[in-house]
Amino acid sequence: MTGFLIATIITVFAAWFIIKNYQPQTVLLLAGLALLLITAFFFPDRSILYGPAKSTGWIGWDIFAFVKESLATQVAGIGLIIMAAGGFADYMDHIKASNAMVDACIKPLQLIKAPYVILAVGYILSQLLHVAISSAAGLAMLLLVTFFPVLVRLGVSKAAAASMIGMSAFMDLGPAVGTANLAAKHAGMEAAVYFAHYQLPLAMGVMATVAVLIFFTARYFDAKDGPAFAGATPQPAGEPEVSRAPAFYALLPVFPVVLVLVFSPLFISAVKIDVVTAMIIGTLLAFCCELLVKRDFKTACKGVQAFFKGMGTMFTSIVSLLVCADVFAQGLQIIGAVDFIINTVQTAGFGFGIMTLVMALLVCVTAALTGSGVAAFFSFSGLAPGIAAKFGASAVSMILPMQLMAGMGRSISPVAGVIIAVSRAGECSPFMIVRRTFIPALGGMAAMLVINGVFN
Template structure:
């Protein structure tokens, strides 16, 4: 191996260390990418990648409008109506509240997309409900935390979907329809394993005294019993998804994409909530800016780092290695993003770096880019959900008055089983 490849390996290790120490992700990726390009005597490759990422006409409009719609949903409080609506049937399920809370949180994540936002919104209603049913605080937090992943992949505004679909030369809705059975099945596996451990092994649903002691903390959250659901507001977060599904199934030639669907969703929110249009407009464009700064910024940074890896010859060497062993590709795509996400509390950096550097070459070692891309995404999602450092897990643990590590112990087994299943099924 050349000294540039050794430098690239060292940069990967330093990035992981920096992420564990909670340094800014985009800064780490951009700096490493520029250093690697400069070391390879191709500094302009880093600048070219930076510009390409900032002006990507497929990613930028879709992701920014999707984030704008998400903020409009939060400002109008439509997300609270959605959560309260799905919580109503849960009250008398006993121990089955644990898997029910996971499934319903997963469904809410489709509309809310943000893991932390889903945790805060769903946890405010579900965690007090779980504690009142006598479920141990750590299990209540795990039940909600376990559903804060992968639902966003069923939303056509998800950045990962848009990127992998473009790479696989598929429409976004075509990719989602293809991926949905895998996503739902893998989430069901993780939820079933964890629920079985919590109910059968730990007897977490019989901890009435411990749950009662934690109620003081949880009752600070909004009570579902005191919230009157408006059905129109409850369905508002799902309107863009419904528009895109209807367009792709019945009106494929209409050309309705993510951007018009999200804007129509904001118009629907304005009509059913009578929110001040000026405030809703401010919220929408604030969300667009947040989407650019956070999501597009991370994509740009990961692209610069991927350019550095390519300039040093690391990607080419890695692809040659994968060509000789499909099993290495399978387990590398699974455990690489997973372990990085567990250790750092975020799977985004690993997902974007892998899917920009390696997944485009999937065909060269006998794999489909959509399958390999989805595996890397799911691995990062599973790892983030199993990490006590993840923002969503810290939020639900705080709401329930539980230790994040106790929550992690209840989530890790299911995430690991689902990860292995994903690697075996997807590639």
């Protein structure tokens, strides 16, 4: 009980600082170190070593060695996957392959003359694009440039179009997404299997639900607020047109995803290609395409630097957060807070389903308050396998709704970077965007929890 109260107080302080826009990495790291320090002094019978790591010889240094072990473990594992995926995404942006893929997918929708149907179908298409374009913000920016003007020209209000794009990454799907890779690791399976056997079947029902709700809520709010009809913003005179990539470049962003899925237990089990290897192969293939198209070896070599810069950016923003969140989550577990919650739920007679709901809602609320689905999921994902084991249940049954809830919570957060960005395009406040995304998001969350409860 004492450990739980201490952990609750520290968690509340950490949440308050993050909500006030303090750097989440530093806040989570300090909170985790505080939990370890309190455990070392007040609960000396509990080990504060990171897994099977050996003691430095003094408990004071063991606390900081804990961070080193977490850094080594996360960077060598899921962190490398996240950095490789981020670097590949940046390289695809650099050579404009992402734009080519979006253009290829958007063109067929322009043939339909029902604007709100296009809006709903556009959500499904953009959600599927997220499988290849792992960055939620990057996908939203591409859609704002390409699809947003099309929707507005067809008669959808700017606010409705911006709100739909704000939900384009409602669920973080695919083997290239960092949270999905971490979820697969905790579930004890390959990312391709996690995506194809668990994420995708559940996502189909959720996407259909969200698309229908987007159709009706967009029409309702446009009728209520008055649609803001406007044409696409013309390009300023005198500015050169943005160069376009060849049409076949549209295949490059999905190439690593295809490799991971094909060379996995799903299809060809004799050969196995992990996400990092697939990203490296995809990058070299894109490099060869650049040589073929531009016929400039020096320029093509320089372009690959975008891959490595992207890896560094992902370490700074995401992997560092992963390490600090891991220290915090491990601190919660070591001090006994997680065991207290589990024992309380079991004593009260609640089953695994209620515990799964509690953990999923905890991730959702954290993502909505902080605007970061990554921070929310990374903070609590490490707790799921242990909780599921104590209930004698499969870890994936808990980790799947938690992982999907991270993106869902982000879509109803007025402080999320994606929501703020699309609100500017929609010429309204982030709160107006959230008002439009709330009902589809709520319906999607309910559908996800119901489907997960029935089939998992």
